[in-house]
Amino acid sequence: xxxxxxxxxxxxxxxxxxxxxxxxxxxxxxxxxxxxxxxxxxxxxxxxxxxxxxxxxxxxxxxxxxxxxxxxxxxxxxxxxxxxxxxxxxxxxxxxxxxxxxxxxxxxxxxxxxxxxxxxxxxxxxxxxxxxxxxxxxxxxxxxxxxxxxxxxxxxxxxxxxxxxxxxxxxxxxxxxxxxxxxxxxxxxxxxxx
Amino acid sequence: xxxxxxxxxxxxxxxxxxxxxxxxxxxxxxxxxxxxxxxxxxxxxxxxxxxxxxxxxxxxxxxxxxxxxxxxxxxxxxxxxxxxxxxxxxxxxxxxxxxxxxxxxxxxxxxxxxxxxxxxxxxxxxxxxxxxxxxxxxxxxxxxxxxxxxxxxxxxxxxxxxxxxxxxxxxxxxxxxxxxxxxxxxxxxxxxxxxxxxxxxxxxxxxxxxxxxxxxxxxxxxxxxxxxxxxxxxxxxxxxxxxxxxxxxxxxxxxxxxxxxxxxxxxxxxxxxxxxxxxxxxxxxxxxxxxxxxxxxxxxxxxxxxxxxxxxxxxxxxxxxxxxxxxxxxxxxxxxxxxxxxxxxxxxxxxxxxxxxxxxxxxxxxxxxxxxxxxxxxxxxxxxxxxxxxxxxxxxxxxxxxxxxxxxxxxxxxxxxxxxxxxxxxxxxxxxxxxxxxxxxxxxxxxxxxxxx
Numbered sequence: 001x002x003x004x005x006x007x008x009x010x011x012x013x014x015x016x017x018x019x020x021x022x023x024x025x026x027x028x029x030x031x032x033x034x035x036x037x038x039x040x041x042x043x044x045x046x047x048x049x050x051x052x053x054x055x056x057x058x059x060x061x062x063x064x065x066x067x068x069x070x071x072x073x074x075x076x077x078x079x080x081x082x083x084x085x086x087x088x089x090x091x092x093x094x095x096x097x098x099x100x101x102x103x104x105x106x107x108x109x110x111x112x113x114x115x116x117x118x119x120x121x122x123x124x125x126x127x128x129x130x131x132x133x134x135x136x137x138x139x140x141x142x143x144x145x146x147x148x149x150x151x152x153x154x155x156x157x158x159x160x161x162x163x164x165x166x167x168x169x170x171x172x173x174x175x176x177x178x179x180x181x182x183x184x185x186x187x188x189x190x191x192x193x194x
Numbered sequence: 195x196x197x198x199x200x201x202x203x204x205x206x207x208x209x210x211x212x213x214x215x216x217x218x219x220x221x222x223x224x225x226x227x228x229x230x231x232x233x234x235x236x237x238x239x240x241x242x243x244x245x246x247x248x249x250x251x252x253x254x255x256x257x258x259x260x261x262x263x264x265x266x267x268x269x270x271x272x273x274x275x276x277x278x279x280x281x282x283x284x285x286x287x288x289x290x291x292x293x294x295x296x297x298x299x300x301x302x303x304x305x306x307x308x309x310x311x312x313x314x315x316x317x318x319x320x321x322x323x324x325x326x327x328x329x330x331x332x333x334x335x336x337x338x339x340x341x342x343x344x345x346x347x348x349x350x351x352x353x354x355x356x357x358x359x360x361x362x363x364x365x366x367x368x369x370x371x372x373x374x375x376x377x378x379x380x381x382x383x384x385x386x387x388x389x390x391x392x393x394x395x396x397x398x399x400x401x402x403x404x405x406x407x408x409x410x411x412x413x414x415x416x417x418x419x420x421x422x423x424x425x426x427x428x429x430x431x432x433x434x435x436x437x438x439x440x441x442x443x444x445x446x447x448x449x450x451x452x453x454x455x456x457x458x459x460x461x462x463x464x465x466x467x468x469x470x471x472x473x474x475x476x477x478x479x480x481x482x483x484x485x486x487x488x489x490x491x492x493x494x495x496x497x498x499x500x501x502x503x504x505x506x507x508x509x510x511x512x513x514x515x516x517x518x519x520x521x522x523x524x525x526x527x528x529x530x531x532x533x534x535x536x537x538x539x540x541x542x543x544x545x546x547x548x549x550x551x552x553x554x555x556x557x558x559x560x561x562x563x564x565x566x567x568x569x570x571x572x573x574x575x576x577x578x579x580x581x582x583x584x585x586x587x588x589x590x591x592x593x594x595x596x597x598x599x600x601x602x603x604x605x606x607x608x609x610x611x612x613x614x615x616x617x618x619x620x621x622x623x624x625x626x627x628x629x630x631x632x633x634x635x636x637x638x639x640x641x642x643x644x645x646x647x
Contacts, residue, residue, distance in 0.1 A: 009286040010260060032289040033301070054260075054278070056285045056305040083264055084279030100261050157293075 002047035002114050005029045007037035007063070008081070009055040017050060020103055021110060034058025036154075038066055041073055043147035048114050053082035061085070064092045077113045139189060146186050153179055202349070205243025205272065208415040208526065211422070212391050213372065214399035219249075219312065221396075222340055222350040222369060226361035227376035232387065232406065232413055233353040234263065236376070237315045239272045239412040240351060241282060246274070249312035250281040252305045256291060256318040260284055270412040283309045287316070291325050295335045298322070303342035312348055319354040319366055333365035340369055358392055371395045376406065384518055384551075389415055405522040416522035420556075420563030425570035432619070435539070435574040438472030441637035446614060447621035450595060453538075453572035455565050457545070457589035459579045460599030465610045466578045467496065468630050469599070470541045473576045475502030475509050481539035482531045484524065485513040486547035493543075500634040510535055521552055525564055532571055540568065540575040545589065561592040586615065594618045599628070604640060611640055 004021045006028055008014040018028040029044050031037035035057040041049060049067065053060035060080050067073045077094035085096070095109055157176060201216035210216040217223060217240070225233045241251040255263060263284075267273045278284065285305055290298040306314050316339075323332050336352075343350050352366055358375035361367050373393035379386050387406040391399050405416040434449030443449040450456045460466050467488070474481040475497040485493050490511035497504040512531050514524060525548075532540060542548060549557050568575050579589045582600070589596055596615040601608050610628040614621045627640040 009289065011286070011289050012259060054284045056254075056287070056290075056301045057308070059279070059283075061279075082279060083260060084275070084284070 002026045002118070003029060003044055004110070004114075005031060005037060005041055005044065005046040005049045005051075007031040007034065007049070007051040007055065007060070009033055009052065013052070016103075017106070020107060021050070024107060024110060026110075026114070034060060034063040037063055041067060041076070042070065043150075045072065046076060047117055048110065049076055049078045050110065051078060051080060053080060053085055061092070068092060077117050079109060079113060143186050143189065146182075150179065150183055150186065154183075202247065202249065203243060204240045205246075206239065206413065206415055208404075208417055209389075209413075212389070212400045212404055212415060212417055214394060214397040217349060217351075218371060218396070219349050220344055220347060221371035222343075222352065223372040223374065224361065224366050224370035225351060225353045225374045225376065226356050226358055226367075228357055228378075229355050231376035231378055232408055233355070233376055234258070234317055235267065235270065235408065236374075236413045237317055237351050237353050238267050239270070241313060241315050242272045242274055242277065244313045245277045245281040248281075250309050251283065251313045251315065252302075252309050252311040253282060253284045253315045254287045254302055254305070254317065255284065256287055256316070256321040258318065260286065269410065271410055272412045283311070288321075291322055295331050295338070299335055299338045299342060302339060303346065306343065306346050306348050311346075314343060314348055314350045316350065316352045319352050320356055323354075323364070329365070336366045336369045358390065362392070367393070381551075386520060405520045407520070407523065414523075416520065416526045418560075418563070419522055419525045419567060420559040422563065422567065424563075424566050436477060437469070437576075438474075438476030439469070439635045439637060441626065442469075442612065442635075445612070445622045445624065445626055445637075446595075446597075446617065447619060450574055450576075451618060452574050453569060454595070455542075455568050455573075455575040455577050455593040456595035456597065457577045457579050457593040458597045458599060459581060459583070459585060459589055459615070461582060461601070462580065464599035464601060465612075465628050465630060465635075466580075466599055467493075467543065468500075468635065469597075469612075469628075470543055470576055470578055471497045471500055471502065472634060474539065474541050475500070475504055477539050479539065480507060480535055480537040481509055481541060482528060482535060482537045483509060483511045483541045483543065484528045484531075484548075485511050485543055486524065487544050489513065499632075510537065521548055521560060524548055525567070529567055529571075532573055538571075538573055540573050542575060542577045545577050545579040545592070546581075558591045565592045583615075590616075602640075609640060612637075 004026045006014060006018050006021060008017060009032055014030055014032065018030055021028050029040050029046060031040050033056045037051060038058060051060040051063055060082065064078050064080060067076060067078060079095045079097060080093035081097050081099055083099035095113060097106060097109060199218060202219050203210050203216045204213065225236060227233050241253055245251050287298060287301060290301045302314060302316065322335065326332060339350065354361055354366065367373050370393065375390040375392050377388050379388065387408065388403045389406040390403045391401050400417050400421045402418065402421060404418055407414040433452040435452040436443050436449045437446060458466050458469060474483050483493055490513050493511050494504040494509060497509055510531060512527055514527065528540060549560060552560055577589065577592060579585055583598065586596065595617045597612060598615045599610065599612050602611050611625050612628050613625045614623065625640055626637050629636045
């Protein structure tokens with residue numbers, strides 16, 4: 001099973017693409033914009049990034065460029081999807097699929113890219129492995145362990161329909177506030193070296 | 195003051211006219227109207243015009259899938275795919291609606307800043323209201339968004355799927371500097387579209403309802419002719435323009451008063467179209483002929499049959515693509531042709547086809563508005579009006595010169611008679627007989643006809 005980061009600002013498209021990837025037997029991390037995708041990529045180290053181009057807070061193309069500048073993510077293949085960019089105009093991405101596309105075409109491309117990625121590169125660090133020995137490495141390991149679930153909670157909160165009752169809305173806000181505090185705390189203790 | 199700021203073209207010259215020059219580069223416009231009235235198409239057309247003018251656009255949607263939206267826009271000639279993803283940047287803000295006011299406002303303002311956008315389109319504001327069910331929150335969004343965009347030198351166009359009456363009660367209408375309402379109506383099976391300027395701050399526009407249409411180029415707007423700025427008409431000169439038949443010029447006291455419209459009244463078969471062919475093709479310069487009853491070829495063939503040159507440089511025949519073209523659309527077609535060709539002669543054939551769809555209360559102001567525009571352009575126009583003297587009222591609203599053509603029994607045959615009913619200035623108050631032959635008209639004194647004038 002591989003970890004695939006899927007980014008699209010349209011909730012319906014994000015759901016559909018994520019479902020397809022999950023049906024292929026992979027774990028999906030969802031992002032609603034480019035910046036969230038970059039944060040999740042840094043935290044989750046996915047095997048493949050699937051991203052739309054036109055998104056708020058960092059376009060898909062800018063996301064690809066930032067991934068290429070990140071030592072830990074430089075080699076992660078990116079499948080860029082776009083209804084806007086012309087075919088062959090994006091050299092930074094590993095693959096480009098113009099929207100609209102057939103889902104079978106998408107499935108095939110995802111499988112091919114993951115197979116190529118696994119054959120070419122050593123597997124990315126297993127976040128479930130035993131903690132390392134050194135104190136700094138342990139801290140690094142811990143922050144990575146926490147970052148994934150936190151991002152997942154943030155992701156799920158983003159998809160949550162705002163409840164109509166005042167009490168429940170208050171509860172959601174409280175969860176968001178608490179989540180923000182934990183995220184800040186993790187960032188503060190996280191070692192600068194990755 | 196708004197007047198001191200350069201306005202940005204909406205991409206539709208006629209809409210710019212309605213808006214008093216165009217869109218303000220920092221203000222907020224609201225487009226309201228029920229689904230299917232053309233809000234998104236108009237917003238997209240404005241957006242592409244901005245992008246083409248070097249003002250990047252963020253087009254934020256709140257519900258409609260991008261694929262469907264792009265499919266719907268691709269058929270219009272204003273759609274430029276090569277701008278998408280660059281200076282026409284489409285984002286879905288749907289996920290942020292669920293998060294709240296602050297988050298939605300932030301993502302929109304941030305997108306504008308990141309893309310260096312000068313125009314934000316927020317398409318489907320009603321989706322926010324439906325999701326939040328909280329009017330103070332919508333008010334907060336609109337106010338904070340306006341403030342955030344102003345800091346980024348960015349204008350905004352918001353669309354909402356609500357009728358004007360509902361939209362005017364909502365905070366976005368109060369916050370907007372301009373409110374446009376789009377609507378459709380069905381009358382005798384014919385669907386008409388209307389654009390109404392309901393609010394405009396800081397400058398004068400053409401308030402009220404204007405005709406609107408949708409074609410392959412996108413949204414079209416035709417301002418009410420009577421709402422157009424009334425240009426200073428030149429003083430009535432003594433100058434006369436030939437009607438194309440020397441003997442009729444004599445009857446008219448030297449020809450038609452130049453630079454103004456004249457009405458030719460008569461039932462079918464009295465020779466109005468033949469007279470129009472003489473006027474159009476025998477004059478000293480180009481004539482724009484608005485053919486509303488016949489095909490353009492028929493008009494040219496008639497003129498050619500009389501031996502006149504009927505090439506487009508002399509006889510420029512214009513006809514609408516559809517019999518359902520609205521009156522203001524037809525007037526716009528005529529005025530655009532006159533402006534483009536600098537022609538000083540025009541024929542409107544015929545008046546009933548032009549003004550029939552108008553509601554009763556609008557007919558007279560419409561005709562007076564059209565006459566004002568013709569006079570301002572110093573165009574001598576012949577307006578063919580089907581009917582007898584009872585139709586004079588309609589023609590009189592438009593012209594102070596009226597020729598009357600009719601049939602009469604004369605010496606055991608049916609004769610065509612012509613007389614001047616009114617004309618500002620001198621003319622011969624006599625009846626003459628017209629005969630139409632292979633080479634056109636001949637005019638003679640009527641012989642023993644059983645007529646009344």
